[in-house]
Structure formats: structure tokens, C-alpha cells
Amino acid sequence: MKKRSLLFAIICFALNVNASNPDSAVVSKIYDEILEKGKVYENLHYLCKNIGPRLSGSANAQKAVDWTKSLMETYGFDRVYLQEVMVPHWDRGVKETAYFKVNNKKQTVAVAALGGSVATIEKGIEAGIIEVYNFDQLKELGEAKIKGKIVFFNRPMNSKAIRTFNAYRDAVNQRSQGATEAAKYGAIGVIVRSMTTRVDEFPHTGSLHYDENVLKIPAVAIATKDANQLSEALKLQPSITFFMKLNCKTLPETLSYNVIGEIKGSEFPNQIITVGGHLDSWDLAEGAQDDGAGTMQSVEVLRTLKSLGVKPKHTIRTVLFMNEENGLRGGLKYAENAKQNGEQHLAAIESDSGGFTPRGFSVDASTAVVDKILSWKSIFDGFDLNEIGGGGGTGSDIGPLKPLGTALFGFRPDSQRYFDFHHAANDVFENVNERELKLGAAAMTALVYLIDQNGLN
Amino acid sequence: MKKRSLLFAIICFALNVNASNPDSAVVSKIYDEILEKGKVYENLHYLCKNIGPRLSGSANAQKAVDWTKSLMETYGFDRVYLQEVMVPHWDRGVKETAYFKVNNKKQTVAVAALGGSVATIEKGIEAGIIEVYNFDQLKELGEAKIKGKIVFFNRPMNSKAIRTFNAYRDAVNQRSQGATEAAKYGAIGVIVRSMTTRVDEFPHTGSLHYDENVLKIPAVAIATKDANQLSEALKLQPSITFFMKLNCKTLPETLSYNVIGEIKGSEFPNQIITVGGHLDSWDLAEGAQDDGAGTMQSVEVLRTLKSLGVKPKHTIRTVLFMNEENGLRGGLKYAENAKQNGEQHLAAIESDSGGFTPRGFSVDASTAVVDKILSWKSIFDGFDLNEIGGGGGTGSDIGPLKPLGTALFGFRPDSQRYFDFHHAANDVFENVNERELKLGAAAMTALVYLIDQNGLN
Known part of the structure; x- marks a missing residue:
């Protein structure tokens, strides 16, 4: 080997450069930076422990807006700003209570009002229970059997699905549509089995959607353990009754914000690559996996590029969307503004499946982009x-x-543990693993970098 | 579509059969069985909570032998038996204590004697500290600076490694060889930074190997948090001293057992496919991930095949090896017996990397087998x-x-969390996820099934 090539080889080795692929070398540096000096874990700690639950419209949601804005400002991104968006403001009020009664003995159960639910009347409601697995059963039973009753949707998430999101997709209409469907037949309330394959004590909330033409009836999620007990009790004695008292209310819409940071593109400043997660969370916990992880990872993408001195060709934008959980107003407003302003969004990447160990990316784009x-x-x-x-x-x-022609990417972490914590009181910082969270941030940064350098054509 | 093909299509759909690939259909059934009706999680619960730590030679190790034998008997496998093996018997004794002293103030640190360590003298030892990162440094310092001191090996596991086992491999010689290397230069004791990338309060034990020609000196693992504090303290005041008192002893070798269950092959009963993990664990915790998970998954492989009515062509054998942690006597004895008895081992699969979400299998075999x-x-x-x-x-x-020509396979779960728990007091049942554990058992069963049906040629 000649002296010069030896020197080159030594330099390449020292810089950990894969000479045949300079992209690969930068991606290695991205991983090194985040695994060794990443801030995503400590930032998530702050978000979870110093702010905590942050449902749209709440004081905490505003705190999260203020803090993430100032965080991105301290990182010195080219531009950090807020984007106004009106959001729904639902409030749980005093914690709900519920029990069922067997032989006049009360058995308390763990429930949580579904997001957006109406309250019960002041003294609560009590009625007989109709357990069903799907909407077809409601139709079969009809008004004669349902009227005046509380409908108990108890179809479990399918534990046989390899990817848990598929099981969620197949079960969640009970939560999102159950109240409306049951009300059509005269039900006065709804209990929904929590969306998790675990059998545990946590009710998992989540949004419901009322049909404006159907009476709005109160709806709760029940912990899976209690759902099983209730179902057993009903087998022995179908006439048992269920009591629930919900104190939630829907307040006037509130002004809130998407929080946006960006690094200007050096070659194509008007072409944007967006990476984001949602800043709002349910009110029962810290929203650590959903979606504190995704928001802090999205901030980490920009921080890492800046820290490594990468000058992106395109404008890279971190967007912390407000109100994914119960309205999607942030996502809608962002796209609306993009359209109005004639912004060209080359790609958008979202992390909203938890901060678990990375598996890859889902892609919603043309075959050419996939290739x-x-x-x-x-x-x-x-x-x-x-x-x-x-x-x-x-x-x-x-x-x-999507209608703007943007190629869409989902960061895909392993899904096995996601629904252990989803929308429940155990979605806390302690259930996030530092290495997994960091690897996710690195994977996202790598994808952003590769798209930026190589484009999508 | 004709009636008959329609009927066939309906049957295929009902049975979830992929007509083009019958293997695929059985693999689906394997996953369904384990995810829906699997026993691996409840069996692991029993092993962890009703037996617990089970270091070779201990009464608990014998309990684990007895229970797993009876468990496999209740499943009605064709044959369940014990294979005798003499194992080392090391005992920690009364929990060790350690502190370092700054300005005569004691700062207690969390330590655990390394497996196989000798005790200190009755009143403990106290000496100055030499912090090093590797064995070359020992050589540079030499006897002049090391003699009479306690050597503190503080090279961290490399957090930048994507797969944590690579970081472990590169750091673990401090634990396995540190005491011998330090003793060569006259050190009187050794402190080793725990093998984990986390900074936490758990000392992680593990075996050390003494060279018979070198003085055996006592050695402890120190929690990473305390290792960092000790290192900081040394920077301020290099003259501080370290005290440690170890009460461990090595008892006479003990008779123990590999626990073996098998289903006889219908076509090739003399060709064996072995699947296993190790039954012994360190004494600090329940050995849930290491390797309760692997043993209970290995039992689940046979249980599942039997439960589905699969008649394997080859003999499928579950082997729960004794003494992986501090001697490997079970593995050695098993291969020795196999050789003596002229057994033909087609393949062997081990699960000893935790019960985390499956990623695949490593293969140590010919290119033809890999293909x-x-x-x-x-x-x-x-x-x-x-x-x-x-x-x-x-x-x-x-x-x-391997020398018998057996194709070797390692079940490969995701490695990110393994060293959070490895050989430490937090390796408990609660840190195992049910779905992840089950998916691992299903992956192993699938591999065993495919090898059995198709051979490896």
C-alpha cells in the first residue's frame, strides 16, 4: 500500500468513515451523538415530571407549549415559533366512580370516562347491563332489550395479532363509536373494555365520537381485570346493575399552538422535511410513550443535525402538534397553513407509536419513493x-x-408493549427505556438526513 | 367459482391455512396457541416467585430441577429424565460490605462479590485505589504503583454499540480476568464497574476466572452510579482508601442435573433437535430474563408441539442445562454424553439472551444450512x-x-434492555413482558418445527 492511500485509510478509520458510502458515515455519527450525548431522555424526563399530563386546552398543555418553545430556542435553531390553533377543551372533573351490584353488595370497578364523554346526571346513573361484542349484536337485541340499559362492550383486543396496532384497529370502534351505536337503541350509558391485551387494573381512556343526531350518553373505559369480573358476574346473574357517576364537561374551545422549530435549507429552503409528534396527552398520566417520546425525539432530530454541524439542503422542521388525542386540530391546521402559504412539503415523518426499540419505517408514498x-x-x-x-x-x-403530495413516513418501533401503557395511568417516564428512546431518535434523524441529502426522486 | 373450490377456500380461510405453504399454516397455529393459550408466562412466574434464585449447588437449584422435571411430566412428554452433572458450589455468605473514605468520612457503595471470588480476611481489607481502564495500564503502572492496592477497573460498556452484547463482549474481560491480571502486580483486591450501560444502583455480578498460578484476590462488582462517584472522588483526592469485606466461600462440588424432556421422532428417532436454556441463575435475583425466560420458552416448545398434535419426524428434546453461569458443566456434560452414546444431534437452539421481543436467530453452521x-x-x-x-x-x-457437527442456532431477542437486568437484583419477573416472552417461545417453536419438517440439507 502506498503511503498516501495508507494515510487515507488511517483517516477513514479514525473518522469511522465508510469511504464507499459517505451517507453511512454520517448516519454512524448521528447514532454516536445521540447514544453518547443525546438529550432526548432528559428532555422527556422534564416533560413528564415537571409538566406531566397535558390534555388540549389545559393549563399544562400551555406549559408544554411554553417549555418546548424555550427548549428549541436554547438549541439555537434558525427559527422557533408558534402556530395558533383552536382546540376542544374537555375536562374530566372530579374522578369518576363506578360499581356493579351483586346481591346488593357493591363491587367497585376501575373506570375512566372516555374523552369527550358527557357527564351523568349529578347523582349518577344505575341500570341493568347488556354485554355485547359488536354492533351487530346490538341490532339483534334491538330497542326492546337495550332501552334503559347500560351497554357493556367487551370484545377483547386480539392477542393473536403479531403487531398490536392491528389488534387495536380491530377493537377500537367499541370505544370510538360504541356510545352512539348503543344510544340508537335507547341505552343510557356505555362501558367499554380497555384497549389492551393485558389483564390489569388500569382503565385506558381515549376519544369517543358522538353522532350529532343521536342522544349523547356517558361512556367509560373499564380495566380489563374488572371487565372480566363483570362478565363472569353477569353469567351467574344477568340481572345485576351497574352504577356510574361521571363529572366531566366540555368547556369552550381554547386557543392553543403547534410548536415549530426549523433549520433553513441551504439549497432548497422552500422545500420542507417535517418531523413531529403530538404535544398533547391524555390527562391520566404523563403521556411518556404517547407521545412525549415522539415529541422529544423530533426535537432531538434538529438538535443532533445542528450539533453535528450538518447543513441540510432542505429546510428541516420539527413540529410538535397540538390536539392529536381529541380533535387533530393541530395536524389539520398545519396542513391548512401549508396549503395557504404554498409551502412545498417533500416529506413528513411522525413518531407516535412510542419510544420502543426501532424496527423501521412505514411509508405512504409512491412506489418510486418506496424504491x-x-x-x-x-x-x-x-x-x-x-x-x-x-x-x-x-x-x-x-x-x-397527503393531499399536498407529501411523502409520509411513520417511525415504527416495536409494538409489543405499547398498549400496556396507552392512554392509561401507567404511561409514565419510568416505563420508557433510555437506549430504546435514543435509538428511535437516531433512526428518525438518519431518515431525515438521507432524504435531505438524496431527495426522494 | 365452483362449489367445491369455494368450499375448499372457506375451509382454508377457517383454518387460517396458507394453501401454498402448509409450513406457514402450522407456524401460524404455533403462534396462535402460544399467544392465546401459552403457559410460558405463568411457568416463569412460578419459577421466579416460588423458587427464585438458583445458583448451582444451592438448595434452590435442586428445587428448580425437581419442579421442572415434574412440570414436564405433567405435560406428558414421551420421556422426562435427569442427567447427572457435578457442579461447583460457590456461596456468597453474609452480604458483602464496602465503602470508600474521603477525609475520614465513609461513603458506602453498592457492591456484589463476583461469582467464584475468594473472601477477604475476616475483618475486611482496606487500601488505596488505582483506577484503570484496561490491562495495558496495569503493565504501565507496574508493581511499584499497584502492589498493596485495590485496583478499580472502570472502563464502561460502550453505549454506542447498537447491539449491547457487543459492548458487553468488549468490557467483560475486566470482570472475568481483572482479578488475575491485577494480582500479577501485587494488588490485594479488585473493584469492577458493573456490566451495564445504565447508571444505576445495582451491582451486576458474574463469574471471574482465577489463574491457578496467580494469587487469588477478592473481587467485587460496583454499581455504575457508585463507580462514577468513586472515580470523581479519586480525581479530587487520589489518596482515598477503599474498604471491602467479602464473606463468600467455595464449597465442595455438588451433584446436580440437566433436566431433559423429549418427544420421540416418528421417522428419525435417532436424530435429535435440542432446544434449551440454562436452569441455574445468579443468587442476587430471580433470574427471570437470565435465564428463566429461556428455560420456560424451551419447555413451551415441546408443550406447544404436543398440544397441537404435531408428530415430529425427529426427536425433539428440551434441555434445561445446569451451571451455565459459573462452570458450564451442564453443557459440557450434555455434549460428552451425546458423544459417548453416539447420539446424532441435527440442530441445537439456545435461548439465553432474555425474553425480549424477537428479532431472529443467529446461526453457527455451514453455508448450506444458512441457505x-x-x-x-x-x-x-x-x-x-x-x-x-x-x-x-x-x-x-x-x-x-459443535464438534459433533451439530448446527447451532441462537434465539435472538432485541438486546437493548438485557444489560439493565443482567446478573443484578432487578432481574425479576416483573421486568419480563408477557407478549414478548410468548413471541420468543413461538419463534423458537417455529424454527424447531421448520427444521424438523424440512431437515437442514
């Missing part, structure tokens, strides 16, 4: 990102960008 | 088993089968 992404497969493989493309959603907040 | 395994890639992909073949160890216990 382009797959051309980086050897780089992704080196970081155990094996699942590129294929099915699965990409993210609710970025969905409204 | 054969890769021919099932489309089946594996359907269950998110993307990492087939490639580097990484397969398992210590099955290693001794």
Missing part, C-alpha cells in the same frame, strides 16, 4: 432497521399533508 | 423475525455440541 427508501436498505440494516415500507399507518398528525 | 434457513425467510418475515443468520453467539450451553 428510493429501499435503496438505503444496507445502511438501515446496519442499525437493525429491518422493516422498511409495507403496511401500517404513518401518523395522524401528518395525514392531512 | 436452508434463509429459504424460510418469507415465513419468518410474517412474524417480524427479520434477522436471520449473521454474527452473534448462539449460546454457551450448546457450544460443546
Whole structure:
């Protein structure tokens, strides 16, 4: 080997540069930076412990807006700003109570009002229970059997699904539509089995959607353990009654914000690559996995690029969307503004499946874009990102960008533990693993970098 | 569509049969059985909570032998038996204590004697500290600076490694060889930074190996948080001293057992496919991930095949190896017996990397075997088993089968969380996820089934 090539080889080795693929070398640096000096874990700690639950319209949601704005300002991004958006403001009020009565003995159960539910009357409601698994059963039973009763939707999430989001998709209409469907037949309240495959003590809330033409009846999620007990009790004695008292209310819409930070593109400043998660969370916990993880990872993407001195060709924008959980107003407003302002969004990437160990990315784009992404497969493989493309959603907040021709990407972490915590009181910082969270941030940064450098054509 | 083909289509749909690939259909049934009716999680609960820590030679190790034998008997496997093996018997004794002294103030630190360590003298030892990162530094410092001191090995596991086992491999010589290397220069004791990338309060034990020609000196693992504090204190005041008192002893070797269950092959009863994990664990916790998970998954493989009525062509054997942690006597004895008895081991699969979400299998076999395994890639992909073949160890216990021509496979779960718990007091049942554990058992059963049906040629 000649002296010069030896020197080159030594330099390459020292810089950990893969000479045959400079992209690969930068991606390695991205991983090194985040795994060794990343801020995403400590930022998530702050969000969870110093702010906590942050449902749209709440004082905490405003605190989260203020803090993330100032956080991105301290990182010195080219521009940090707020985007106004009106959001629904639902409030749980005093914690709900519920029990069922067997032989006049009360058995308390763990419930949580579904987001958006109306309250019960002041003294609560009590009625007989009709257990069903689906809407067809409601139809079969009809008004004669349902009127005046509380309907108990008890179809479990399918534990046989390999990816838990598929099981969620197949069960969640009980939560989102159950109250409306049951009310059509005269039900006065609804109990929904929590959306998790675990059998535990946590009610998992989540939004419901009322049909404006149907009477709005109160609805709660019940912990799976209690759902099982209630179901057993009903088998022995179908005539038992259920009591629930909900104190929630819907307040006037509130002004809130998407929080946006960006680094200007050096070649194509008017072409934007957006990466984001949603800043709001349910009120029962810290929203650590849903979606504190995704928001802090999205901030980490910009921080890392800046920290490594990467000058992106395109404008890279971190967007912390407000109100994914019960309205999607942030995502809708962002796309609306993008359209009005004639912004060109090359790509949008969302992280809203938790901060678990990365598996890859789902892609919602043209075949040509998918092929382009797959051309980086050897780089992704080196970081155990094996699942590129294929099915699965990409993210609710970025969905409204699709009509603008934006290629959509969902960061896909392993899904096995997500519904252990989803929308429940145990979605706390302690249930996030530092390495997994950081690897997710690194995977997202890598994808943003590769798209920025190589485009999608 | 004709009536008959319609009927066939309906039947296929009902049975979830992929007509084009009957193997794929059975693999689906394997997953369904384990995810829906699996016993692996409740069996692991029993092992962890009703037996607990089970270091070789201990009364608990014997309880684990007795219980797993009776468990496999209740499942009605064709044959369940014990294989005698003499094992080392090391005992921690009264919990060790340690502190360092700054300006005569004691700062207690969390330590655990390394497995196999000698005790200190009765009143403990106290001496100055030499902090090093590697063995070269010992050589540079030499006897002049090391003699009479306690050597503190403080090289962290590399957090930048994507797969944590690589970081472990690169750091663990401090634990396994540190005491011998330090003793060569006259050190009187050794402190080793715990093998984890986390900064926490848990000392992580593990075995050390003394060179018989070098003085045996006592050695402890120190929690990473305390290692950092000690290192900081040394920077301010290099003259501080360290005290440690270890009460461990090595007792006479003890008779113990590998626990074996098998289903006889219908076509090739003399060709064996072995699947296993190790039954012993360190004494500090329940050995839930290491390796309760692997043993209970291995039992689940046989239970599932039997439960589904699969009649394997080859003999399928579950082996719960004794003494992986501090001697490997079970693995060695198993291979020795196999050789003596002229047993033909087609394949051996070990699960000893935790019960985390499955990523795939490492393979240590001929290229032809690797190609054969890769021919099932489309089946594996359907269950998110993307990492087939490639580097990484397969398992210590099955290693001794390699000279017999056995193809070796390591079940490869995601590695990110493994060293959070490895050999430490937090390796408890609560840190195992039910779905992840079950998916691992299903992946292993699938591999065993595919090898059994298709062979490896």
C-alpha cells in the first residue's frame, strides 16, 4: 500500500468513515451523538415530571407549549415559533366512580370516562347491563332489550395479532363509536373494555365520537381485570346493575399552538422535511410513550443535525402538534397553513407509536419513493432497521399533508408493549427505556438526513 | 367459482391455512396457541416467585430441577429424565460490605462479590485505589504503583454499540480476568464497574476466572452510579482508601442435573433437535430474563408441539442445562454424553439472551444450512423475525455440541434492555413482558418445527 492511500485509510478509520458510502458515515455519527450525548431522555424526563399530563386546552398543555418553545430556542435553531390553533377543551372533573351490584353488595370497578364523554346526571346513573361484542349484536337485541340499559362492550383486543396496532384497529370502534351505536337503541350509558391485551387494573381512556343526531350518553373505559369480573358476574346473574357517576364537561374551545422549530435549507429552503409528534396527552398520566417520546425525539432530530454541524439542503422542521388525542386540530391546521402559504412539503415523518426499540419505517408514498427508501436498505440494516415500507399507518398528525403530495413516513418501533401503557395511568417516564428512546431518535434523524441529502426522486 | 373450490377456500380461510405453504399454516397455529393459550408466562412466574434464585449447588437449584422435571411430566412428554452433572458450589455468605473514605468520612457503595471470588480476611481489607481502564495500564503502572492496592477497573460498556452484547463482549474481560491480571502486580483486591450501560444502583455480578498460578484476590462488582462517584472522588483526592469485606466461600462440588424432556421422532428417532436454556441463575435475583425466560420458552416448545398434535419426524428434546453461569458443566456434560452414546444431534437452539421481543436467530453452521434457513425467510418475515443468520453467539450451553457437527442456532431477542437486568437484583419477573416472552417461545417453536419438517440439507 502506498503511503498516501495508507494515510487515507488511517483517516477513514479514525473518522469511522465508510469511504464507499459517505451517507453511512454520517448516519454512524448521528447514532454516536445521540447514544453518547443525546438529550432526548432528559428532555422527556422534564416533560413528564415537571409538566406531566397535558390534555388540549389545559393549563399544562400551555406549559408544554411554553417549555418546548424555550427548549428549541436554547438549541439555537434558525427559527422557533408558534402556530395558533383552536382546540376542544374537555375536562374530566372530579374522578369518576363506578360499581356493579351483586346481591346488593357493591363491587367497585376501575373506570375512566372516555374523552369527550358527557357527564351523568349529578347523582349518577344505575341500570341493568347488556354485554355485547359488536354492533351487530346490538341490532339483534334491538330497542326492546337495550332501552334503559347500560351497554357493556367487551370484545377483547386480539392477542393473536403479531403487531398490536392491528389488534387495536380491530377493537377500537367499541370505544370510538360504541356510545352512539348503543344510544340508537335507547341505552343510557356505555362501558367499554380497555384497549389492551393485558389483564390489569388500569382503565385506558381515549376519544369517543358522538353522532350529532343521536342522544349523547356517558361512556367509560373499564380495566380489563374488572371487565372480566363483570362478565363472569353477569353469567351467574344477568340481572345485576351497574352504577356510574361521571363529572366531566366540555368547556369552550381554547386557543392553543403547534410548536415549530426549523433549520433553513441551504439549497432548497422552500422545500420542507417535517418531523413531529403530538404535544398533547391524555390527562391520566404523563403521556411518556404517547407521545412525549415522539415529541422529544423530533426535537432531538434538529438538535443532533445542528450539533453535528450538518447543513441540510432542505429546510428541516420539527413540529410538535397540538390536539392529536381529541380533535387533530393541530395536524389539520398545519396542513391548512401549508396549503395557504404554498409551502412545498417533500416529506413528513411522525413518531407516535412510542419510544420502543426501532424496527423501521412505514411509508405512504409512491412506489418510486418506496424504491428510493429501499435503496438505503444496507445502511438501515446496519442499525437493525429491518422493516422498511409495507403496511401500517404513518401518523395522524401528518395525514392531512397527503393531499399536498407529501411523502409520509411513520417511525415504527416495536409494538409489543405499547398498549400496556396507552392512554392509561401507567404511561409514565419510568416505563420508557433510555437506549430504546435514543435509538428511535437516531433512526428518525438518519431518515431525515438521507432524504435531505438524496431527495426522494 | 365452483362449489367445491369455494368450499375448499372457506375451509382454508377457517383454518387460517396458507394453501401454498402448509409450513406457514402450522407456524401460524404455533403462534396462535402460544399467544392465546401459552403457559410460558405463568411457568416463569412460578419459577421466579416460588423458587427464585438458583445458583448451582444451592438448595434452590435442586428445587428448580425437581419442579421442572415434574412440570414436564405433567405435560406428558414421551420421556422426562435427569442427567447427572457435578457442579461447583460457590456461596456468597453474609452480604458483602464496602465503602470508600474521603477525609475520614465513609461513603458506602453498592457492591456484589463476583461469582467464584475468594473472601477477604475476616475483618475486611482496606487500601488505596488505582483506577484503570484496561490491562495495558496495569503493565504501565507496574508493581511499584499497584502492589498493596485495590485496583478499580472502570472502563464502561460502550453505549454506542447498537447491539449491547457487543459492548458487553468488549468490557467483560475486566470482570472475568481483572482479578488475575491485577494480582500479577501485587494488588490485594479488585473493584469492577458493573456490566451495564445504565447508571444505576445495582451491582451486576458474574463469574471471574482465577489463574491457578496467580494469587487469588477478592473481587467485587460496583454499581455504575457508585463507580462514577468513586472515580470523581479519586480525581479530587487520589489518596482515598477503599474498604471491602467479602464473606463468600467455595464449597465442595455438588451433584446436580440437566433436566431433559423429549418427544420421540416418528421417522428419525435417532436424530435429535435440542432446544434449551440454562436452569441455574445468579443468587442476587430471580433470574427471570437470565435465564428463566429461556428455560420456560424451551419447555413451551415441546408443550406447544404436543398440544397441537404435531408428530415430529425427529426427536425433539428440551434441555434445561445446569451451571451455565459459573462452570458450564451442564453443557459440557450434555455434549460428552451425546458423544459417548453416539447420539446424532441435527440442530441445537439456545435461548439465553432474555425474553425480549424477537428479532431472529443467529446461526453457527455451514453455508448450506444458512441457505436452508434463509429459504424460510418469507415465513419468518410474517412474524417480524427479520434477522436471520449473521454474527452473534448462539449460546454457551450448546457450544460443546459443535464438534459433533451439530448446527447451532441462537434465539435472538432485541438486546437493548438485557444489560439493565443482567446478573443484578432487578432481574425479576416483573421486568419480563408477557407478549414478548410468548413471541420468543413461538419463534423458537417455529424454527424447531421448520427444521424438523424440512431437515437442514
